[in-house]
Amino acid sequence: DKGRPPLPPGPPGDPVIGHLRILHPHYHWKTYVQWGKTYGERNVMYTNMFGWPQIILNSIVDAKELLEKRGANYSDRPRMMLLREVMGLRGLTFLPYRDRFRQNRRLIQQFFNPRASAQFRPAQKLQVMILLNHLLQAPEDFLRHIQRWASRTMLNVAYGHQVVDDDDPYAAVVERTNMLVSNSGNPGATLVDFIPILRFFPAWFPGARYMRHASEIKILNRRMVDETFELAKRNKAKGFGKQSLSSKYLDILEQHGECHGALEDDMKEMVASIYPAGVATQRASVTSFVLAMVHFPEVAARARKELDLVVGRDRLPDWSHRKSLPFLEWVLKENFRWNPVTALGIPHRAMEEDVYQGRRIPQGATVIANIWAMTHDESAFPDPFIFKPERYAEGDGKNAAFDPTDAVFGFGRRQCPGRFFADAGLWLAMACILANFDISPCLDDDGNAVLPSIEFSPVFTSNPLPFQCRITSRDEISAALVRRGIQDMVEGGFES
Numbered sequence: 001d002k003g004r005p006p007l008p009p010g011p012p013g014d015p016v017i018g019h020l021r022i023l024h025p026h027y028h029w030k031t032y033v034q035w036g037k038t039y040g041e042r043n044v045m046y047t048n049m050f051g052w053p054q055i056i057l058n059s060i061v062d063a064k065e066l067l068e069k070r071g072a073n074y075s076d077r078p079r080m081m082l083l084r085e086v087m088g089l090r091g092l093t094f095l096p097y098r099d100r101f102r103q104n105r106r107l108i109q110q111f112f113n114p115r116a117s118a119q120f121r122p123a124q125k126l127q128v129m130i131l132l133n134h135l136l137q138a139p140e141d142f143l144r145h146i147q148r149w150a151s152r153t154m155l156n157v158a159y160g161h162q163v164v165d166d167d168d169p170y171a172a173v174v175e176r177t178n179m180l181v182s183n184s185g186n187p188g189a190t191l192v193d194f195i196p197i198l199r200f201f202p203a204w205f206p207g208a209r210y211m212r213h214a215s216e217i218k219i220l221n222r223r224m225v226d227e228t229f230e231l232a233k234r235n236k237a238k239g240f241g242k243q244s245l246s247s248k249y250l251d252i253l254e255q256h257g258e259c260h261g262a263l264e265d266d267m268k269e270m271v272a273s274i275y276p277a278g279v280a281t282q283r284a285s286v287t288s289f290v291l292a293m294v295h296f297p298e299v300a301a302r303a304r305k306e307l308d309l310v311v312g313r314d315r316l317p318d319w320s321h322r323k324s325l326p327f328l329e330w331v332l333k334e335n336f337r338w339n340p341v342t343a344l345g346i347p348h349r350a351m352e353e354d355v356y357q358g359r360r361i362p363q364g365a366t367v368i369a370n371i372w373a374m375t376h377d378e379s380a381f382p383d384p385f386i387f388k389p390e391r392y393a394e395g396d397g398k399n400a401a402f403d404p405t406d407a408v409f410g411f412g413r414r415q416c417p418g419r420f421f422a423d424a425g426l427w428l429a430m431a432c433i434l435a436n437f438d439i440s441p442c443l444d445d446d447g448n449a450v451l452p453s454i455e456f457s458p459v460f461t462s463n464p465l466p467f468q469c470r471i472t473s474r475d476e477i478s479a480a481l482v483r484r485g486i487q488d489m490v491e492g493g494f495e496s
Ligand code: HEM
Pocket: 092, 093, 094, 095, 105, 108, 112, 273, 274, 277, 278, 279, 281, 282, 285, 341, 342, 345, 346, 347, 348, 408, 409, 410, 411, 412, 413, 414, 415, 416, 417, 418, 419, 421, 422
């Protein structure tokens, strides 16, 4: 390495295993902030895992400079040995930046860009209406209702499938497969990602046993991908789910006639990949929002006041009101910032060696954007743990250095293609909940408020740890509105 620029600074590591020993197994994003303060130079750090170079970016400025401006070099993904090679996940999320990437990315963006994604609004609205009714009927199960809302929304948008009860067999298969995949570790950062040869070791070998389990998941996943696409075909034949992504893809395949080659396979994988991408993230966002409202009731009160003024009490909030509700807009932004649900995004990869600020970024380095660090940087967002929507107000009160939506969906050519869709669905869910439900802490035997702790799971998509609170319908007017909301959609001939 003589004569070449030095690597960015970082903590001292061990021979062979690199920084594995000093990287606390949980909440890597917090460890990286600590390391950044101690070793970082303008927040860019170098570490290695079993010799694999890793660059950590704790600041949005560097993430934008590298992952966006120099996007041609930084839009690849690390190899993802476990998820891609062993489990066989072939959707867009983990696809390398070559071959089919461009075509596949276009196939998603075509339907999820700001204009096209408006077609999913009726489906999103129906699911929010169902969520509100579930909250009305059994508010104590709110965590499950939110999970089900996210799952139903994505099953409907992906396959045109309408889940009607808790025993839905398709929902069960898709949920189980995705749960097994997501419990298997951080993408690109499991043991077999660092020691790829492990996958060929016998199961008795330490660390290799998991491989057998992973091969079983592969079979399950294959079946899930195929069966759900067949379901989508049947739905289409019956005239259901015309707005779904599968239905649009089947239209494209029809135009290609018999000679669509690998296109159908790609489409199947892509449809399957939007489910996990959209469920855990949206669920975590709404659950975080509920937790925040328990802790910051003055925010909920101010948002409701604005809603009452603009929307009134004789209808539910709708997207047409959005422009007239600036405070609610800040609540949404603050919620994205307070718990950026994919705290470390999804890793990128440097395809060629690069030099940044006089430091060398090795070819093949995994590049991690620490989104949590960016949205909890005290100099960008004073009192970062306080939920303070007014920090986005224009004028003197403004003390947010950037819009969190510019960070929480990732960067550059890999930036989340589902962001417009997610933003619209989350807005509606939050607006309707705030307008019609009171959220407050549970009470102990003596009538004292018991505030739930603010803790998030230490995994890839960070959800609040299970907590309790009281959700009650605001009054009879609200209860009637919520009931009518769903009736109106059904009577209005809503077609999923
Ligand atoms: C709160 C909601 C969501 C958040 C915070 C979120 C966040 C992210 C992030 C951080 C990435 C990685 C970007 C990067 O590599 O720099 C990503 C990728 C992705 N997201 Fe989302 N997402 C959300 C919802 C959705 C939804 C609803 C969908 C589907 C409709 C979706 C589909 C995807 C896909 C397909 C990718 C992979 C893109 C690629 O690799 O080119 N996401 N998302």
